[in-house]
Amino acid sequence: MSTxxxxxxxxxxxxxxxxxxxxxxxxxxxxxxxCVLSMPITPAVSQQQGFAHAGAGFSLADSAAGYAALSLxxxxxxxxxxxxxxxxxxxxxxxxxxxxxxxxxxxxxxxxVRADIEAxxxxxxxxxxxxxxxxxxxxxxxFRDVVNS
Amino acid sequence: MSTxxxxxxxxxxxxxxxxxxxxxxxxxxxxxxxCVLSMPITPAVSQQQGFAHAGAGFSLADSAAGYAALSLxxxxxxxxxxxxxxxxxxxxxxxxxxxxxxxxxxxxxxxxVRADIEAxxxxxxxxxxxxxxxxxxxxxxxFRDVVNS
Amino acid sequence: MSTxxxxxxxxxxxxxxxxxxxxxxxxxxxxxxxCVLSMPITPAVSQQQGFAHAGAGFSLADSAAGYAALSLxxxxxxxxxxxxxxxxxxxxxxxxxxxxxxxxxxxxxxxxVRADIEAxxxxxxxxxxxxxxxxxxxxxxxFRDVVNS
Amino acid sequence: MSTxxxxxxxxxxxxxxxxxxxxxxxxxxxxxxxCVLSMPITPAVSQQQGFAHAGAGFSLADSAAGYAALSLxxxxxxxxxxxxxxxxxxxxxxxxxxxxxxxxxxxxxxxxVRADIEAxxxxxxxxxxxxxxxxxxxxxxxFRDVVNS
Numbered sequence: 001m002s003t004x005x006x007x008x009x010x011x012x013x014x015x016x017x018x019x020x021x022x023x024x025x026x027x028x029x030x031x032x033x034x035c036v037l038s039m040p041i042t043p044a045v046s047q048q049q050g051f052a053h054a055g056a057g058f059s060l061a062d063s064a065a066g067y068a069a070l071s072l073x074x075x076x077x078x079x080x081x082x083x084x085x086x087x088x089x090x091x092x093x094x095x096x097x098x099x100x101x102x103x104x105x106x107x108x109x110x111x112x113v114r115a116d117i118e119a120x121x122x123x124x125x126x127x128x129x130x131x132x133x134x135x136x137x138x139x140x141x142x143f144r145d146v147v148n149s
Numbered sequence: 150m151s152t153x154x155x156x157x158x159x160x161x162x163x164x165x166x167x168x169x170x171x172x173x174x175x176x177x178x179x180x181x182x183x184c185v186l187s188m189p190i191t192p193a194v195s196q197q198q199g200f201a202h203a204g205a206g207f208s209l210a211d212s213a214a215g216y217a218a219l220s221l222x223x224x225x226x227x228x229x230x231x232x233x234x235x236x237x238x239x240x241x242x243x244x245x246x247x248x249x250x251x252x253x254x255x256x257x258x259x260x261x262v263r264a265d266i267e268a269x270x271x272x273x274x275x276x277x278x279x280x281x282x283x284x285x286x287x288x289x290x291x292f293r294d295v296v297n298s
Numbered sequence: 299m300s301t302x303x304x305x306x307x308x309x310x311x312x313x314x315x316x317x318x319x320x321x322x323x324x325x326x327x328x329x330x331x332x333c334v335l336s337m338p339i340t341p342a343v344s345q346q347q348g349f350a351h352a353g354a355g356f357s358l359a360d361s362a363a364g365y366a367a368l369s370l371x372x373x374x375x376x377x378x379x380x381x382x383x384x385x386x387x388x389x390x391x392x393x394x395x396x397x398x399x400x401x402x403x404x405x406x407x408x409x410x411v412r413a414d415i416e417a418x419x420x421x422x423x424x425x426x427x428x429x430x431x432x433x434x435x436x437x438x439x440x441f442r443d444v445v446n447s
Numbered sequence: 448m449s450t451x452x453x454x455x456x457x458x459x460x461x462x463x464x465x466x467x468x469x470x471x472x473x474x475x476x477x478x479x480x481x482c483v484l485s486m487p488i489t490p491a492v493s494q495q496q497g498f499a500h501a502g503a504g505f506s507l508a509d510s511a512a513g514y515a516a517l518s519l520x521x522x523x524x525x526x527x528x529x530x531x532x533x534x535x536x537x538x539x540x541x542x543x544x545x546x547x548x549x550x551x552x553x554x555x556x557x558x559x560v561r562a563d564i565e566a567x568x569x570x571x572x573x574x575x576x577x578x579x580x581x582x583x584x585x586x587x588x589x590f591r592d593v594v595n596s
Contacts, residue, residue, distance in 0.1 A: 013197045014197075016195075016196075016197040017195065017196050017197050017202060018191075018192040018193050018194060018195035018196075018202075019193070019194050019195060019196065019202035019204055019205055020202075021193075022171065022172075022193045022194065023171075042167075043167040044167050044168070044170075044171045045167060045168050045171065046165075046166065046167035046168060047165075047166050047167075047168065048162045048163075048165040048166050048227065049227065049229075053166060053167075053168035053169075053208060053211075053212075054207075054208075054211045054230040054233065055168055055204060055205075055207050055208025055209070055211050055212070056168055056204075056208070058203075058204050058207045058208070058211070058233075059202060059203075059204025059205070059207070059208065060204075062202075062203050062204050062207070063196075063202075063204070078197065078198065080198075080237070080240075081203040081237050082236070082237060082529075082557065082582060083234065083235060083236040083237065083530060083559075083582055084203065084207075084234070084235055085232065085233070085234035085235075085383050085431065085532060086232060086233055086234075087231070087232040087402070087410045087431060087432075087433060088229070088230050088231060088232065089402060089403040089410055090403070091229075104385070104387060104426070104429055105387040105388070105426070109556065110529065110584070112385045112387055112429060112530075114429070128402070128403070131402055131410060131412070131431060133383065133385060133429060133431045134385075135385060135529060135530055135582065137557070231380075231408065231433060232381060232410075232433055234383060234532050234580065236551070236559045236580060236581075236582065238551060238552040238559055239552070253534070253536060253575070253578055254536040254537070254575070258407065259380065259435070261381075261534045261536055261578060263578070277551070277552070280551055280559060280561070280580060282532065282534060282578060282580045283534075284380060284381055284433065284534065286408070311495045312495075314493075314494075314495040315493065315494050315495050315500060316489075316490040316491050316492060316493035316494075316500075317491070317492050317493060317494065317500035317502055317503055318500075319491075320469065320470075320491045320492065321469075340465075341465040342465050342466070342468075342469045343465060343466050343469065344463075344464065344465035344466060345463075345464050345465075345466065346460045346461075346463040346464050346525065347525065347527075351464060351465075351466035351467075351506060351509075351510075352505075352506075352509050352528040352531065353466055353502060353503075353505050353506025353507075353509050353510070354466055354502075354506070356501075356502050356505045356506070356509070356531075357500060357501075357502025357503070357505070357506065358502070360500075360501050360502050360505070361500075361502070376495065376496065378496075378535070378538075379501040379535050380534070380535060381532065381533060381534040381535065382501065382505075382532070382533055383530065383531070383532035383533075384530060384531055384532075385529070385530040386527070386528050386529060386530065389527075
């Protein structure tokens with residue numbers, strides 16, 4: 001279950017992700033098996049056509065999906081990405097991106113996740129711009145090696 | 150063929166990718182069907198364990214693979230990511246990441262790409278930390294929509 | 299819109315897929331943007347532990363997703379797979395597999411699809427065993443080359 | 448190391464994969480971290496245009512990659528697919544398909560694999576038609592659950 005402690009655990013973990021601060025990402029919501037993050041679309045995260053870069057959308061979705069997975073893991077666990085795949089559905093244009101990570105299947109070691117990435121315009125309208133599917137793995141705090149842990 | 154003009158085209162395109170500047174990425178090499186980019190590993194691109202974030206490695210590899218694809222496209226074309234998948238092989242630790250994008254199959258509309266991501270330590274030793282495979286699409290300059298173009 | 303003609307078009311197309319007959323696949327349902335296929339789980343589609351082979355589940359899901367995409371394409375179009383990714387959530391055990399293909403985003407050339415694979419036991423209970431995400435492409439009848447068409 | 452015992456272990460395991468027999472697959476080669484399988488292209492494995500079905504190529508590559516992974520696992524281990532992704536590069540046409548599975552990174556639990564799929568014509572010429580990247584997991588013999596093992 002996600003408890004206040006669980007949300008606090010994720011907020012503390014998130015605060016240590018330097019990339020999330022660099023990209024201006026905020027936590028919108030955490031509940032068991034679900035995490036929503038948002039990021040402003042600015043020139044600092046753009047690709048050459050002025051859209052948000054695929055890598056910016058991916059970063060947001062990877063963290064959202066990872067925290068969705070972590071929200072169902074026991075205390076003392078941390079999470080790492082094993083593999084993540086993103087399809088681009090539309091250009092990532094608007095005022096901000098919102099990624100909603102959800103858990104398809106939580107296992108003891110491996111958790112299968114999805115994340116939907118929406119772009120929101122100035123009027124608050126949202127469109128689905130990216131679809132993410134991947135695998136997260138539980139590791140112990142102090143983890144140093146994805147594959148050989 | 151990649152000509153000096155081709156390298157110039159990619160350098161000009163790269164300079165418009167705000168995310169690449171935010172992440173401190175440099176072009177190391179461009180040749181026909183191949184592009185190498187590097188990024189320093191700093192706290193600004195970290196995840197919670199102090200490694201480079203999966204999204205930082207992905208951003209680097211996505212651009213490297215995209216420019217590998219663009220290097221084989223005709224003048225007047227630009228490139229967008231259709232879908233990209235990354236497997237994490239080891240934690241992204243060291244002084245910098247190097248992504249080498251290559252083209253598996255260049256088509257008129259769709260180009261299939263791979264990128265290897267290596268982490269380099271202070272002594273210059275490199276380890277493979279990520280493996281990327283994806284699809285890029287040629288679009289006209291001024292492109293505004295991935296799917297309906 | 300999926301019309302009776304559309305369903306007929308998909309049934310005719312499906313009948314030409316030799317692999318579907320080899321694997322004993324049946325069409326359960328076709329509607330606009332959606333196709334459901336089923337396959338009995340028998341020793342003929344097994345892997346070494348007696349479960350359905352990942353490749354059997356993939357084949358089912360690839361066709362379901364492809365026909366979901368085709369159901370939204372104009373007359374005279376045919377469909378090919380550009381790339382497909384499958385996560386295994388649980389062993390594929392039971393009496394049959396059911397794959398439900400849906401369209402996330404239909405474009406003129408490229409359609410992004412998902413498919414869920416469920417395993418059904420003798421009592422009719424279903425569990426999600428696989429999650430598929432991929433890209434389909436519209437081609438003309440008589441198509442002979444995925445990338446250079 | 449792959450020893451005669453290792454090759455024998457894989458041959459025995461392969462013989463229990465009913466799908467491989469249904470599709471007419473043969474083992475061409477097994478060495479440490481590598482496995483080559485072949486399959487005749489016949490109407491029994493076709494899609495609607497007469498090419499080999501994506502699912503046939505995937506099945507071949509998934510087994511080749513899985514056995515490449517298994518070849519580096521200790522005695523008493525078996526292998527299951529966690530996730531596999533395939534890009535189609537060209538139509539799968541010719542007399543047979545050959546899939547070469549290789550290991551990118553072998554870990555204690557998780558092994559990252561690639562497989563190249565080639566189509567061979569009657570004259571013995573080969574073209575790359577598919578590129579596969581995925582994750583395999585070591586399990587104990589008697590394994591019954593991918594995620595919760």
